[in-house]
Amino acid sequence: MNETDSLNSAGLAATLRRIEAGECSAIDVINACFDRIETREPDVGAWQVRLSRTGYLHNYQARQDFYQQSLLKGLPVGIKDIIDTADMPTAMGSPIHQGRQPIEDATCVALIRAAGGIVLGKTVTTEFAYFRPGKTRNPHDLARTPGGSSSGSAAAVADAMVPVALGSQTAASVIRPAAYCGSVGYVGSRGEFSLRGGQPLAQSLDSLGLFARQVEDIQLLRAVLLRQSALAPQPALKPRRMLLCAGENVGDTAIDMNTALQQVAERLQQAGVDVIWLDAGTRLQQMVTHHGRIMAWEVCRNLVIESQQPELLSEPLQALMNDGLTMPRADYLTSLSAADSTRDWLWSQHDQVDAILAPAAPGVAPQGLEKTGAPHMSRPWQAMGLPVITLPGEVDRDGLPLGLQLIGRAREDDALLRLAAWFEQHIIR
């Protein structure tokens, strides 16, 4: 790795420490990111719209004193194009909103700017954060999907174009693309962050998400978004007992994924962690169905302006909305209740475990760009409103990323990230 590579491929917190130590400048890092983007963007296609290098440096220099004294030092951040920005269009991956220019920053964007982050650009999202893919390709294999819906954020961070990016998850839209692209992806507990200015898809499911290369970077961004002190990340925490969720509890998974989870289980036991294997019966498979129902009911009641232009909506989205419109309300209410009762069952049956470890996706990123992969491995946890983080690092026999996910208790996001930091240091390659 040459000097330029290391400048743009290190984690956010590590880079900030180097800048503080005088080993490099923010402008060096910014230039390294733009070098990478210029080389790779024609292939990867992570960006919907972005600043030019000149424009970025102009913005930086216009407020250089502020940035130099700021927490984030003027380093670049990618923002999923479902999140409003006052200085760039937010088109939500849909021709309906081409060129749509919001009048305000989303709250999460305002917080990042106030902390000294600069929005380099808007990252590609699938259509309204649902299924229809954008132009993004998987940086590990351009013939494969990056996953969705936060396709551009996952790919841009994994491909070293920016250190961090924002996304959102309603089904699997952070955890899956992070797994496929090999970035760290974090989904906050339901209700954890302000979603003001993030265009909603389904209010009972939507969560803000973050992409980074190291868990400490997620901790840093989380502190910024919660207006908490970001000076010292909470230290890594070794779990005493882990609940492992084999893919079969939820749905189909690839052999390589099952092997990876098995190997991690062995490493955990060698490290002195108790490992329990979850037997959820059919509960999590049912949660996949319940999640889909909640989503269908709510999406057609959020995308109302858009449903007035059906000719500009993809077929899968039209089908989802039609399902929601024809669904009996009783089914929706049953699914909401099932999410609550399954969450209660899960933690009351396993009250001594620190977190759950499960496949983050069925396997590696599938071949082809016409779909973003199956979302079922995320649906149960998302329906239950739990915080989740993708841990990259495992690979299949061809070296493609195989992501695992660590799932915590609702609102215990801080503890989850401390556990994730321990996994990163001791368990995942």
Next chain:
Amino acid sequence: MNETDSLNSAGLAATLRRIEAGECSAIDVINACFDRIETREPDVGAWQVRLSRTGYLHNYQARQDFYQQSLLKGLPVGIKDIIDTADMPTAMGSPIHQGRQPIEDATCVALIRAAGGIVLGKTVTTEFAYFRPGKTRNPHDLARTPGGSSSGSAAAVADAMVPVALGSQTAASVIRPAAYCGSVGYVGSRGEFSLRGGQPLAQSLDSLGLFARQVEDIQLLRAVLLRQSALAPQPALKPRRMLLCAGENVGDTAIDMNTALQQVAERLQQAGVDVIWLDAGTRLQQMVTHHGRIMAWEVCRNLVIESQQPELLSEPLQALMNDGLTMPRADYLTSLSAADSTRDWLWSQHDQVDAILAPAAPGVAPQGLEKTGAPHMSRPWQAMGLPVITLPGEVDRDGLPLGLQLIGRAREDDALLRLAAWFEQHIIR
């Protein structure tokens, strides 16, 4: 009541039936509303911005065929000025956003327009739906507050300027002004409606609200907002057992309010309904505190753009946000958990009751316009995410409105409205 009065003071559903029957035209009703506004608006001050009569009729006539065939027939609707509208500014009661022109309708607005409602104007809100009042006066006594934060919507509906209006509630912002002004006010269960385009204050507490003159009008609007059939409202439902919550469970209430609740209890018993009096110990008083903490934590993490202009924020709002910024996160999490456990206690201890009846406010609207009254009577139910409806009709010895509130189980809004319709027909004067 003369013909013009009855045209603009009847309920929405009743008016629609008259139009269908050919007894009057939509234009007659529209004109009656404008007559009333022209007479009363200089005193009441319900509107932040609104169409002129000419402008309204122009809009109506430009799409007359659509309106005549529509559910809502082109009748006027008021929209709280915290909810985005593409054709009128949305200033949120703050000088920071004076003239702020959203690029899109909120989803609730789009649904009402699609059903044939016409947005007559934006109704006055307190600053960001918190405490600092706007210009609105109570239509029953201009020297008294209309309550807040949905001040203009409550007053406009109670004063027969429009048949229905939208509001929002984070603490007491629908239930209290409805009680003070004498309109029916409904707050949906948490998560029930899309809040897209409604500017958020606190994501764990915000709910959409509706104002009308009859419960059947609320049922009609609710169907529109949920894209459900609005053809036949669900029939009134007599409760078998009611849980009555005397004000002392929550906090101070006036003698007249206590008397009103006692009298309603007697009428319920005469009607053959079992009445149980709630003994919540200190639980609901504690919920008042917990609600305040959740609100403080979240408001300062939503109003981020605005906190960058502190000189344009009111002192109470600054104080709330400062409380939120200095609050330990553990206190916030404790309050969230307390809301869940108190809700579980409430319904598990009283599993046979159909709903709860409680004072909707401490008493009648207080004298003076510098404050909007105390919110404590709503805070517990709002923290628990329950659906609530203000039932107007009771009055104090001076004839001023004394509102009661009916509180239902989470997500059982339909049942709550059926019970409310029965109260309206049989119990409340």
